[in-house]
Amino acid sequence: MEFLETLINGLSIGGTYAMIALGYTMVYGIAKMLNFAHGDVIMVGGYTIYVILAQTGYPFLGLAAAILFCVLLGVAVEKVAYKPLRGASPLAVLITAIGVSYLLQSSAQMIFGSAPKMVTLVHINSINIGALQIEGHVVVTLISSFVIMLLLTLFVKYTKVGRAMIAVSEDKGAAQLMGINSNAIITLTFAIGSALAAVAGFFMLLKSPSLTNTMGAMPGIKAFTAAVIGGIGSIPGAMVGGILIGIIEAFSLKSAAIAPYTNAIEFLILIVILLVRPSGILGKKRREKV
Amino acid sequence: MALLEVKDLEVYYGVIRALKGISFKVEKGEIVTLIGANGAGKTTTMQSIIGLIPIRSGSVVYNGNDITKTPCHKLAKLGMSQVPEGRRIFQELTVYENLMMGAYSVKNKSSFKDDIEDVYKRFPRLKERKNQIASTLSGGEQQMLAMGRALMSHPDILLLDEPSMGLSPLLVTEIFDIIKEINKQGTTVLLVEQNAKKALSIADRAYVLETGSIVLEGDAKELMDNDDIKKAYLGE
Known part of the structure; x- marks a missing residue:
């Protein structure tokens, strides 16, 4: 029973990581860049929820506002900071992304201070099935994240715009020949990634109500790890990688002896x-262009 | 008025002047070929016309519109379609999905079924393999898919970049017959080829490109009899 509880816990944590990892992997696949500021979008989502909750008292209004604000932020950052660097060296883009990350963290600290804010969203009762007892937020996170992953998969596979995303990630030039506006697709990718980050922020606050300006940093790095394990650029890869990291984390935290080393174990x-499969679990070998 | 007119086109790669001000035109209904050795600037010409490479100076006029600065993704809707060098089909998508991408710019969805049937009729092998992932196709099938994909947008002009690349002589003949057929049905063709003999055999007119400049132009049949061309490009 305890094994099953831990596994469900892990799937739930993994669902949150997968939400974040999807943003990394989609942006990498389509814009060919590592957006290291992605984790901080979670934090911006967190503060948006905090502000709206304090003003109105409605947590789900906070979530909606966070999604909207993070989408606008993600798209704006892409336009202002990354788009002018398209074609520049990957290192320049990487440094810019790190710069944006610190800019977001420092801005949040200037506005909200460095003391943690408490954000109590909603209390969801635990669920008992026989001897199995699962915390409410775990169930909510698990179900919502898996539904979102399913919807995203269907969107990419079965809509015109979704297929255009695959086309741009595979060959931007050929996609443009088809009449696909690759810049619009890149903007859309940042929007989707940022929306998922806002949702991940909501899940994180459901689990633990403490909000700081660095709340996105560690989950961001871990989700990036998840994306790389799954095969960066691959959407199912990010899901598999995220869930895997979540399960490892849940089991590792269960044992008092191993728990302090959880992060080390994950990395x-x-x-x-990466030693065994350099392109990740579901990553493809890079094809050489003729 | 020519359907496509290129004037004094100059393209640079960094400091290297890849195209040194070339001019040529394609009249409606023609097959015009641009022949030349490796590195002459054939693919550069094609990619700069379609907007994948920035143009330094000169102009490209298509159907009376200056498209020199028009972004690539807007040209499909204007009736210009390109089969790029190396085919560049979407490897992760199925044959059917690749053809769907070809129709991306087509607003009128009702014609899609007929269009795809037309492509299948022209390339029966694509129909047999419609649910197959494109990366599993042979070279010849990939070329057919790239051509079928380009035809899905109802182009007025089809730009073909090295369609014979990497194909067996038998397949090359098959592909060139199909190009001829597409042209007969009303599509203007601009063809870039290293296989000069094949290209000249189906073209109306030809331009010879050498290190970024056009050195010779004329009727395709006449060029085939030109002694310099025979020596340099036809291996006679």
Whole structure:
């Protein structure tokens, strides 16, 4: 029973990581850049929820506002900071992304201070099935994240715009020949990634109500790890990687002896997987262009 | 008025002047070929016309509109379609999905079924393999898919970049017959080829490109009999 509880816990944590990892992997696949400021979008979502909750008292209004604000932020950052660097060296883009990350963290600290804010969203009762007892937020996160992953998969596979995203990620030039506006697709990708980050922020606050300006940093890095383990650029890869990291984390935290080393274990697994499969679990080998 | 007119086109790669001010035109209904050796600037010409490479100076006029600065993704809707060098089909998508991408710019969805049937009729092998992932196709099938994909947008002009690349002589003949057929049915063709003999055999007119400049132009049949051309490009 305890095993099953931990597994469900892990799937739930993994669902949150997958939400974040999807943003990394989609942006990498389509804009060919590592957006290291992605984790901080979670934090911006968190503060948006905090502000709206304080003003209105409605947590779901806070979530909606966070999604909207994060989408606008993600799209604006892409336009202002990344788009002018298209074609520049990957290193320049990477440094810019790190700069944006610190800009967001520092701005949040200037506005809200460095003391943690408490954000109590909603209390959801635990669910008992026989001897199985699962916390309410775990169930909500698990179900919502899996539904979102399913919807995203269907969107990419079965809509015209979704297929255009695959086309741009595979060959931007050929996609343009088809009449696909690759800049619009890149903007859309940032919008989707940022919306998912806002949702992830909501899940994180459901689990633990403490909000700081660095709340996105560690989950961001771990989700990035998840995306790389799954195969960066691959949407199912980010889901698999996120869930895997979540399960590892849940089991690792269960044992008092191992718990302090949880992060180390996760990154160790990243190293091992990359040694065995450099392109990640579901990543494809890079094709050489003729 | 020519359907496509290129004037004094100059393209640079960094400091290297890849196209040194070339001019040529394609009349409606023609097959015009641009022949030349590797590195002459054939693909550069094609990619700059379609907007994948920035043009330094000169102009490209298509159907009376200056498209020199028009972004690539707007040209499909204007009736210009390109089969790029190396085919560049979407490897992760199925044959059917690739053809769907070809129709991306087509607003009128009702014609899609007929269009795809037309492509299948022209390339029966694509129909047999419609649910297959494109990366599993052979080279010849990939070329057919790239051509079928380009035809899905009802182009007035089809730009073909090295369609014979990497194909067996038998397949090359098949592909060139199909190009001829597409042209007969009303599509103007601009063809870039290293296989000069094949290209000249189906073209109306030809331009010879050498290190970024046009050195010779004329009727395709006449060029085939030109001694310099025979020596340099036809291996006679």
